[in-house]
Amino acid sequence: MYFGLKEFLNLLKWSLFTNNPLTKLVLVGGNPCSSYVGNSTSSISPLISSNSGKTHTLKLLVQKSNKKLLCAQVKNLFVEMLFSFLTIPLGAAIHLTKDDSSPSGISNLYNSISSLGDEKCLKSKDIKTMLLYPKVAPRYRRVTDFLPIYKENTRPGLFLKEKAPFMVSNDLEIIASPSIATFSKFNTLGVPVGDMEVVEGSFGKHEALLLLKASLTSTSALTDIVNSSRKKPKVESST
Incomplete structure (x- = not known):
């Protein structure tokens, strides 16, 4: 079997998704992100509630019939945390x-x-x-206190220019948005408005680590975490 750059990259991807990456590479090849998506977060606790430590709130737009998370309205702090995943x-x-x-x-x-x-x-x-x-490489400053990865003397820093609301999709795509009502980009699946509800969520250190894991192994990171909730979320309003 020829093993070049393409095969190396596919092996790296399979190694995140499955316990038999070599077998998958030989028998399936291709891109595991499109041909295999496991339930990698089945044991993960939810974003809905945090048990300890400092937490921050966010708003989640959920499809009521299947509990699928369509998008989330978040503040800079959450986006800074997501961007920090790329530096780890x-x-x-x-x-x-x-x-x-x-x-x-x-x-x-x-x-x-x-x-x-x-x-x-x-x-x-x-x-x-x-x-x-x-x-983390020294050139990256500490942008979040939710990940225990930075050295103690790492200076704080930011990726974003100024505070603004953002929308984060189920697969962690981020766009700037003034309101959770602006969700047309995420409503392409034809979900009826009556089948949507806004729930209030929270996140802290525990949720940050769980989301980091989901971001590596899932294309529906937010839904995977929310669906594992054992506590019914608080319904804020219907849209």
């Missing part, structure tokens, strides 16, 4: 979010570092630490 090394993301009850190829790869280090295969303990606990 993959090894650090796996360390923060890995779930031994539902391992993936990339989590198995991460776990193998410990055994290789114990057998003296790695060049040094520093290499082992670097692979297991990689840090």
